[in-house]
Amino acid sequence: MRIFESLESEVRGYIRSFPTIFTKAKGAILTDEQGVEYIDFFAGAGTLNYGHNNEHISKALIEYLQNDGVVHGLDMATTAKKEFLQTFENHILKPRNLEYKIQFTGPTGTNAVETALKLARLVKGRSNVVSFTNGYHGLSQGSLAVTGNNEYRDESYISRTNATFMPFDGYFGDFNTLEYFRKFLEDKSSGVDIPAAVIVETIQGEGGINVASAKWLQELESLCREFDILLIIDDIQVGNGRSGEFFSFEFAGINPDMVTLSKSIGGGLPMALLLFKPHLDQWKPGEHTGTFRGNNLAFVASKVSLEHYWENDNISKAVKYKEKVLKEGLEKIAAKYKEDYDIEVRGRGLAYGFEIKNDKSMASDLSSLAFEEQLIVETCGSESHVVKFLPPLLIEEDLLIEGIKRFETAVDKLVKDRKENLTGEF
Structure with a gap:
């Protein structure tokens, strides 16, 4: 060593x-x-x-490289990207009646979170974002601002502005924490500005495996709709089947405005996505960019994993x-x-x-x-x-x-x- x-x-x-x-x-x-x-x-x-x-992923990657498939292509159109998009739509979105646009961000989860926060603020014209106690969303500066773990929140490199924390489901025992949240939204003198978005994990992985109930998530969605707030589900760690469904929010029957995906979506290779409802696609061309926004090898790996494991509900x-x-x-x-x-x-x-x-x-x-x-x-x-x-x-x-x-x-x-x-x- x-x-x-x-x-x-x-x-x-x-x-x-x-x-x-x-x-x-x-x-x-x-x-x-x-x-x-x-x-x-x-x-x-x-x-x-x-x-x-x-074995399925490794075989596909070896064949792709042996055939001189495009490895790096910025955000240009490639066969690998085309086939991934088609497969994701057919195996994931359509069977769940979900209509999302897909944005390829930088290759890590925090890139997807940063993109979601930036787009939410752009669309709503507000800066505040609400996150939850014990939440974890990444270690770049914007993601850190909505991450609760004090170990990462050093004053020398984090901006604490434009983020408000609310108690997660179960934080006060049996007390409904969304009633607490509602009080801040209703009181115009609470000091909490109506946020552009709320970002939440349905299962807080780094926060201690704290699990939100279906009822709590449904009420959170209703609260967001009532106050014109975008709902972002961070499914980076517990999406891609980890919860038992492809998306961890499926069991609650909610339809978030945005979903961040990374980790296993790339089949073990670096890739991150932001899914968002079509009316939120208000970017100008090139307004949010990056050299590695779309890993063609990850497209290949992801396509194969989706085809092999999400054609039915066996997994x-x-x-x-x-x-x-x-x-x-x-x-x-x-x-x-x-x-x-x-x-x-x-x-x-x-x-x-x-x-x-x-x-x-x-x-x-x-x-x-x-x-x-x-x-x-x-x-x-x-x-x-x-x-x-x-x-x-x-x-x-x-x-x-x-x-x-x-x-x-x-x-x-x-x-x-x-x-x-x-x-x-x-």
């Missing part, structure tokens, strides 16, 4: 959580240089929904089945230690969190111990106090079960160590 320590910036993060050098990857397995195999319950933070080196059924396996496995572990620890298991689809509420320090230790058991699982939440589970959607059931067993072993070890240390103090 010496070369990374001597040459790579101190900003590196995941390498510290998983200190080995990976050399191969297939499906839900990562292999390091010593030949040790790890079960991947992280999946590139939700980028690898279809697994590492998916949705598989995700919902695997959700039961994951949820029941985690709840079994939680029940095992309910006398000593207040553990909450929550999530939707294959995005789950395991929070030990009365000892927030345990999550990071569990991630480290799980790594020793050859399981890759990360933490999330404002204090990294929630263990986050994001296995590939295509993970085999036996690997999913084995990964849960390895996590249980990590929990057993940590609880035992804590008890021994406590006994030793006396």
Whole structure:
């Protein structure tokens, strides 16, 4: 690891959580240089929904490159882009009766968020945007302004203007947080300007796997319509099938004005999209641009993944089945230690969190111990106090079960160590 320590910036993060050098990857397995195999319950933070080196995607990419397909084309028309657009329309938009224009932004999720915020302000002629407690939308300046995690919000590089935070669903327990939001909108002296847009994740991934209910999302949509506010759904981490449906908002039956997509939409390659209703397409040609707005290799990868996995609802059924396996496995572990620890298991689809509420320090230790058991699982939440589970959607059931067993072993070890240390103090 010496070369990374001597040459790579101190900003590196995941390498510290998983200190080995990976050399191969297939499906839900990562292999390091010593030949040790790890079960991947992280999946590139939700980028690898279809697994590492998916055979259909890899084959299509190799053929495309061997035929000298266009790799970089700015926003010019290419065969790869044409075929992606046709496939996205036929497999995703039309079956869901959604009518959206598609904008190719820079290749990362924060590029899509920045574009959404800019367009919303352009269309509405207002600057304020409402986000929610524990929300995460990226680390460029505009996205940071609507990101709640204090760890990233240093005064030296963030502009806190033009963003207002409201409590997410469940933030005050059973209290309806949208009544609180409504009060600010109705009171012209509240100090909160009517926003151009509201941006929200249906499942807060980095925020701690906080899940919004269908009722709350429906009421939020109604509130936005009543006050002429655009509703932006950030589906970067929990879209692309992660929730069990392609879009994470489908279960609520809402129709957002804008949707940001990245991570798995590129089939494992860098790509980000902004979807928006046609009447919002008020850009002038070239008004929002970028050198890498549309990755032709990602077009190829995405087209293949959409064709293979979204022609019918088989993948949705598989995700919902695997959700039961994951949820029941985690709840079994939680029940095992309910006398000593207040553990909450929550999530939707294959995005789950395991929070030990009365000892927030345990999550990071569990991630480290799980790594020793050859399981890759990360933490999330404002204090990294929630263990986050994001296995590939295509993970085999036996690997999913084995990964849960390895996590249980990590929990057993940590609880035992804590008890021994406590006994030793006396």
